[in-house]
Amino acid sequence: MQKLPTVLALSTTVLALAVSLSGCEQSDPDSPAFKRRQAFKQIVRAAEPLGKMARGKDPYQPDTFIDRAHELQQVAGLPWDHFPPPQPTDREKTRAKPAIWQQTEKFETERRNFIAAVNGVVAAGDTRSLDRVRPAVEKLENACMSCHKAFRAD
Numbered sequence: 017m018q019k020l021p022t023v024l025a026l027s028t029t030v031l032a033l034a035v036s037l038s039g040c041e042q043s044d045p046d047s048p049a050f051k052r053r054q055a056f057k058q059i060v061r062a063a064e065p066l067g068k069m070a071r072g073k074d075p076y077q078p079d080t081f082i083d084r085a086h087e088l089q090q091v092a093g094l095p096w097d098h099f100p101p102p103q104p105t106d107r108e109k110t111r112a113k114p115a116i117w118q119q120t121e122k123f124e125t126e127r128r129n130f131i132a133a134v135n136g137v138v139a140a141g142d143t144r145s146l147d148r149v150r151p152a153v154e155k156l157e158n159a160c161m162s163c164h165k166a167f168r169a170d
C-alpha cells in the first residue's frame with residue numbers, strides 16, 4: 017500500500033516528460049498558430065528599440081527611430097491573416113483565446129487601434145521630437161496590452 021504514492025508520482029513525472037517532449041515535436045511551421053507567433057516576433061523585434069528610446073533606456077537617435085518605425089509599419093499587418101477559426105485537428109500550442117472568434121468586432125477594433133498607433137509612431141518619429149515620440153510609443157504599448165488582456169491567454 018505504501019508504495020502506491022511513489023508509483024503514482026513517478027508515472028506523473030513520466031507523463032509530464034512525454035507531454036513536454038511531444039510538445040516540442042508538434043511545432044508545425046505550416047500551422048496558423050506558428051505563423052502568427054512568428055509575425056508577432058517580428059513585431060516585437062521592431063517595436064522593442066522604439067520603446068527603449070522612448071523611455072530613455074537607449075539614447076534617442078531620430079534616424080534609427082525612423083528606420084525601426086517603418087520596419088514596424090511593414091510587419092504590423094502580418095499576423096492578421098493567420099487567425100482562421102480553430103479546427104478540431106489543430107495541434108499547435110497557442111495562447112489565442114476563443115474570444116477572438118466570438119467577439120470578432122472587438123478583436124477587429126483592437127487590431128485597428130493597433131494599426132492606428134503604429135501609424136502614429138511613424139508620424140511622431142518623422143518630427144524628430146522626443147516629446148512627440150514618447151506619447152506615441154506609449155499609445156502603441158497600450159494597444160498591445162489592451163488586445164493581449166482581452167484576447168491572449170497568460
Ligand code: HEC
Nearest residue numbers: 049053056060063110111112126127130159160163167168
Ligand atoms: C489585436 C490583438 C493584438 C495586438 C494589437 C497585439 N497582439 Fe501580440 N498577440 C495577440 C495574440 C492573440 C497572441 C497569441 C497568438 C497565439 O499564441 O496564437 C499574441 C502573441 C504575441 C507574442 C507571442 C509570440 C510567442 O512567441 O508566443 C508577442 C511577443 C506579441 N504578441 C507581441 C505584441 C506586441 C509587442 C504588440 C504591440 C506592438 C502586440 N503583440 C499587439 C494579439 C495581439
